[in-house]
Amino acid sequence: MTQSGQYNFAYLDEQTKRMIRRALLKGLAIPGYQVPFASREMPMPYGWGTGGVQVTAACLVPEDCLKVIDQGADDTTNAVSIRKFFQRTAGVDVTEQTTASTVIQTRHRIPETPLREGQILVYQVPIPEPLRFIEPRETETRKMHALAEYGLMHVKLYEDIARHGAISTAYAYPVSVEGRYVMDPSPIPKFDNPKMEMAGIQLFGAGREQRIYALPPYTRVVSLDFEDYPFDPMRAEHPCDMCGAEDTYLDEVIIDDAGGRMFVCSDTDHCTARRAAGHRGRLAATEDAA
Amino acid sequence: MSTIAAMKGGFNDPAVDAAHGFRALLNAMAMPGAINDVTGAVPVAPLSVAAGVAILTLCDPETPVYLAPSHDTDAVRDWITFHTGAPFVGPSHAAFAIGTWEALMPLDQFPIGTPEYPDRSTTLIVEMDALAQTGATLRGPGIRETAQLNLPDAGAMADNAALFPLGVDFILTAGAQVAALPRSTKIGER
Numbered sequence: 001m002t003q004s005g006q007y008n009f010a011y012l013d014e015q016t017k018r019m020i021r022r023a024l025l026k027g028l029a030i031p032g033y034q035v036p037f038a039s040r041e042m043p044m045p046y047g048w049g050t051g052g053v054q055v056t057a058a059c060l061v062p063e064d065c066l067k068v069i070d071q072g073a074d075d076t077t078n079a080v081s082i083r084k085f086f087q088r089t090a091g092v093d094v095t096e097q098t099t100a101s102t103v104i105q106t107r108h109r110i111p112e113t114p115l116r117e118g119q120i121l122v123y124q125v126p127i128p129e130p131l132r133f134i135e136p137r138e139t140e141t142r143k144m145h146a147l148a149e150y151g152l153m154h155v156k157l158y159e160d161i162a163r164h165g166a167i168s169t170a171y172a173y174p175v176s177v178e179g180r181y182v183m184d185p186s187p188i189p190k191f192d193n194p195k196m197e198m199a200g201i202q203l204f205g206a207g208r209e210q211r212i213y214a215l216p217p218y219t220r221v222v223s224l225d226f227e228d229y230p231f232d233p234m235r236a237e238h239p240c241d242m243c244g245a246e247d248t249y250l251d252e253v254i255i256d257d258a259g260g261r262m263f264v265c266s267d268t269d270h271c272t273a274r275r276a277a278g279h280r281g282r283l284a285a286t287e288d289a290a
Numbered sequence: 291m292s293t294i295a296a297m298k299g300g301f302n303d304p305a306v307d308a309a310h311g312f313r314a315l316l317n318a319m320a321m322p323g324a325i326n327d328v329t330g331a332v333p334v335a336p337l338s339v340a341a342g343v344a345i346l347t348l349c350d351p352e353t354p355v356y357l358a359p360s361h362d363t364d365a366v367r368d369w370i371t372f373h374t375g376a377p378f379v380g381p382s383h384a385a386f387a388i389g390t391w392e393a394l395m396p397l398d399q400f401p402i403g404t405p406e407y408p409d410r411s412t413t414l415i416v417e418m419d420a421l422a423q424t425g426a427t428l429r430g431p432g433i434r435e436t437a438q439l440n441l442p443d444a445g446a447m448a449d450n451a452a453l454f455p456l457g458v459d460f461i462l463t464a465g466a467q468v469a470a471l472p473r474s475t476k477i478g479e480r
Contacts, residue, residue, distance in 0.1 A: 009305035018350050021312045022385075025348075026409040028319045029459045029472030031431045035409045059316065061309045118317070146405035178431055178474065180455060199434075201320045216320040216432030216474075 010057040011089040016040055020058035020212065024203060027214035032177030033145070034128050034211040042207065049082055049107060050207030052124035056105045059120055059203070060086065065093040067101035072109040072249070072266035079107070096269050108171070110192040112248050112270040115200030117217060123186045125206035128213065130174045130184040150182045153224060161229055170234060176222045183213065185221075191233045191249045196221040238263040243274035244281040296368035299332035301346055307331075311347035315461065318470035323428045323437025325421050325469045334365040340463035341388060341415050346373055348413075349386055354379040356400075358389020361417070381412070388415045391442035397450060400458050408455040411473075416442060418464040430475040439469060441477070448477040 008014065016038075023037040042050040060066070066086055070079040074096040082105060083094050095101050098113040105122040115121060127133075131141045134152050144150065153174055160167045173190035177183050185193060186204060196202065202215040215221065225231035236250045241262040248270060250263040262283055265271035275284065301307035307330035314326040333342030349355055355376045357366060370376055381387060381399040400412035418440075426444040428437040430451075439462075441447055450457045450473060457473030 009309065014304060014308060015350055015352075017308070017312075018348060019352065021315075022348055022353070023409075024316060025319050025413070025459070028316070028432070029474060030408050030455050031474060033408060033455060036407075059309075059313065061313050062306055117321075120316075142406045201316070214320075216322075216472075218434045219431040 007089040009062070009090055010060045010086070012040065012054065012057045016054075017058045020054055023212040024055065024058065024214060027203070027212050028201075028216050030181075031215050031219050032181030032183040032213060034206075034213045037210055037212050039207045039210040043085075044081070046208040047126065048078060049105070049124035051205030051209075051212070052105050052107070052122050052207075053082060053085070053205075054207060055203050055205035055212065056082075056086065056103060056122045057090070059103060059122070060090050060092055062091060064090075064102045065095050065100055067095050067098060067104045067269075068106075069104065069109055069111070069267075069269075070107040071251075072111075073268045075268065097273075098269055108187045108189075109249070109266060110188060110195045110198075112245075112265070112267045114195070115198050117199045119200040121198075121200050121202045123188075123202065123204045125184070125186040125204050125211070126208070127172075128184055128204065128206040128209050128211040130172075130182050145181060148180060150176075153182055154226075157224060157226070161226075167225070167229060167232075173231075174224050176224060177215065178220050179222075182224070183221075189234075189249055190223065190231075191235050193221070193223045193231070194233055236263055239281060240265045240271060240274075241281040241283040243271045243279045243284065245271070245274055245279070293368065295334055295365060296372045299334065299342065299369065300373045301330050304346075307343075308347045311343040314468055315344060315347060315470070318461070318468050319432075319459070319472055321432045321437075322430065322471050322475040323423060323433060323439045323469065325423065325439075325467050328466055328468050334369045336361060336363075336417070337366060337369070337388075338417055338463050339466040340468040341417055344415050344461055344463060344468065345370060345376075345386070345388070349374040349376040351375040351377065353385040354383050356381045356384035356387040356412075358387060358393035360390040360393035361388050384412045386413050386415060388417070390417050395446075397446055397458065402450075402453055402456040402458060405456070408457075411456065411458050413459045413461060415461045415463060418442060418462055421462060421464045421467050421469050426477050428471070428475050428477060432472075433475070439471070441471065444477050447471060451476055 023035040068079040068083040070076040098111040172187040223231040328343040331342030403411035425440040460471040
């Protein structure tokens with residue numbers, strides 16, 4: 001039995017899946033271009049990953065092993081509920097391990113462990129249009145993409161420098177795909193931008209905005225910058241307090257009323273695996289003893 | 291009459307067979323030059339298994355289909371109509387075009403999209419005798435360094451790639467194997 005008995009495999013009806021699948025193939029053929037698609041209402045509110053869920057539903061096969069992360073964590077509400085959704089409607093195995101998964105749906109992070117060929121990373125995207133906050137009119141942004149007229153985006157980054165002395169954009173940092181389309185990488189921290197040149201397939205779904213886009217493996221993805229202000233994948237200057245990692249993206253956590261704070265890996269699977277391998281950070285010993 | 295033949299050969303388990311078919315097509319389109327095995331469809335001749343899987347996975351009443359002379363038979367029309375409900379149109383309105391390379395020519399009769407909507411283009415399902423990772427050298431998105439594939443006409447396909455981001459995309463089928471050549475792939479001798 002490949003269905004729960006109540007739902008079609010992976011929830012969506014077949015005609016909807018075909019429509020999404022056609023959009024995904026176009027997206028892969030034109031990397032970085034936002035393909036319009038007839039996004040459906042999903043049994044969750046907009047902003048909770050309706051686009052990502054539809055893309056995942058269109059891609060899943062019964063043999064898949066699904067991982068869902070929210071800001072790097074496998075155990076947050078959004079991740080848990082989406083994982084449960086596909087367990088019920090597609091009957092797929094689920095995992096928290098990046099290496100064991102075949103499809104990963106993510107909200108705003110790329111796993112620290114590099115993806116391998118054959119793995120699929122599905123992003124949940126709130127605003128797919130990188131130019132939207134500069135130019136609100138869809139007719140205009142569409143023309144700007146058609147003409148590859150991206151000067152305005154550089155003006156925005158320049159204004160960052162003029163005001164703050166550096167490019168202050170820290171997440172959803174715009175990228176240029178194969179030197180053609182400027183693309184919103186979804187609100188991942190810019191720390192993750194260099195990882196977008198990867199072996200896995202990256203698919204982006206924006207449910208409310210009804211757009212799908214994609215990056216085939218090994219696609220050239222360049223973060224926009226200036227010669228004198230090169231792109232800097234910012235990272236907090238601390239090791240992880242739990243696993244001691246010095247090369248991961250960190251969350252800052254307030255731990256008392258006296259200004260005490262700790263830094264921990266945002267990628268819970270990566271951090272857990274490192275601790276299981278014996279790595280210890282500044283606060284790990286007390287935590288384990290407690 | 292061929293009505294009984296037209297009703298056979300569809301997916302046994304439509305949702306799951308289509309999911310597997312799509313994963314193969316997704317991998318093919320994401321990694322130009324890679325050859326994937328597909329199964330599940332048993333279409334009428336001259337359609338190959340792979341072309342049948344692609345049609346059942348992607349076509350429905352929303353996708354106008356053009357049958358090139360090599361594949362424009364009553365049997366094929368009946369089979370596609372019964373299983374997908376896709377309307378048949380001329381090449382200038384086709385979302386999908388099916389046939390051998392020679393029968394599909396000339397390439398410029400198909401929509402290549404517009405600068406605002408480059409996705410409004412035809413996807414050609416090209417029936418071939420065999421697929422092999424030899425011949426033309428491919429570079430571009432989805433390819434780590436280079437890949438090789440026996441293209442039916444590397445010159446015409448390179449011209450199509452030069453139109454990027456406009457252009458048509460190719461799904462290449464032979465027997466139960468499928469590969470793809472999106473417009474983003476650069477084709478060169480070395």
